[in-house]
């Protein structure tokens with residue numbers, strides 16, 4: 619069949635809207651009509667050539683929601699007309715990682731996802747006979763996609779696609795980092811660096827669990843009002859304080875935070891986030907994705923004296939199990955999504971979404987097919 623898609627033919631070039639050929643679902647695969655997709659900073663990072671796994675030409679996008687249109691042989695967990703969220707972190711429930719109960723990082727198909735192909739090693743997309751690669755096992759910037767069954771969360775049908783799509787990455791990443799990766803408790807002091815599409819979701823989850831001080835750090839003052847809407851109690855712009863940001867935050871929290879989060883992808887900020895943790899027990903979680911070749915550093919003494927440095931992918935959420943629950947929380951108004959979606963676009967307008975993100979003017983842009 620044919621599908622309209624925004625294709626990244628080359629790094630650092632605008633996406634081009636073209637009609638691709640799409641092969642139907644094979645064994646264990648599902649054809650999904652994507653109804654809406656968010657634009658995450660990770661898409662921009664790959665398009666800008668910063669991803670060591672970036673492959674071109676490819677169809678980017680990993681934050682979508684849609685409807686099952688056809689199933690391949692052997693598929694049992696979804697059927698035509700089901701509403702689904704594609705999962706870049708699948709959940710096979712059979713691999714060593716899934717069975718460990720210690721991680722959400724299913725390893726069943728990670729190697730082929732990173733190579734831009736389906737689990738059988740081939741792509742379903744082509745253009746004028748040339749292969750176009752998949753991205754993060756999702757490619758939600760295409761109106762139709764083929765997904766492995768284990769990478770689809772089956773969600774309730776009354777959730778609107780243009781909001782539910784955000785649960786496919788940003789909402790789950792931010793909320794999950796608080797409740798799954800860290801199990802933050804009432805009264806804990808929290809610092810969030812970077813108040814964008816991810817950081818604001820960390821804030822709202824910190825508010826939800828009754829955190830104590832909820833401090834937001836951003837170099838863009840326009841994010842102060844956003845932070846306050848999502849539970850932030852104090853805002854700090856590091857470019858506007860006297861002296862060292864770490865010392866400032868340690869003083870503000872009476873010795874350092876119980877939990878800090880990097881939601882910027884900047885390795886200097888990651889170090890500040892670790893060092894703003896409380897001596898003896900503070901935990902710093904890296905969520906931001908750093909450019910290829912970047913490394914993090916700190917004095918080992920920071921760890922010797924009890925600070926913990928860890929990371930979180932997709933908020934530690936097990937996709938097929940937890941994503942439908944997050945959709946329920948949204949529908950039950952436990953978490954807010956609507957105000958965070960500041961812009962919507964047609965597929966033809968998708969490059970505007972990247973421009974607004976780079977300019978710091980949008981929180982989440984969503985393409986509606």
Ligand code: NAD
Pocket residue numbers: 658659660663787788791811812813814815816817835836837838841856881882883884887904905906907908930931932933975978981
């Ligand atoms: P975004 O562009 O919406 O937000 C980034 C925010 O960081 C902006 O508000 C910006 O002003 C702020 N910022 C930039 N430099 C800063 C600095 N030096 N100090 C303080 N604030 C600064 O991006 P997003 O969609 O929220 O994504 C944030 C990061 O999270 C990206 O690196 C993205 O790739 C990553 N990410 C990771 C996961 C995961 O599973 N680990 C999932 C989604 C996104």
Ligand code: AHE
Pocket residue numbers: 658660661669670671672707723728787907931932
């Ligand atoms: N391809 C990059 C790594 C990118 C990365 O860390 N991705 C996050 C999700 S970002 C979503 O917006 C993730 O889940 N990582 C776990 C994984 O298995 O990719 C690189 O450095 O090569």
Ligand code: ZN
Pocket residue numbers: 658659660661680681787788
């Ligand atoms: Zn993302």
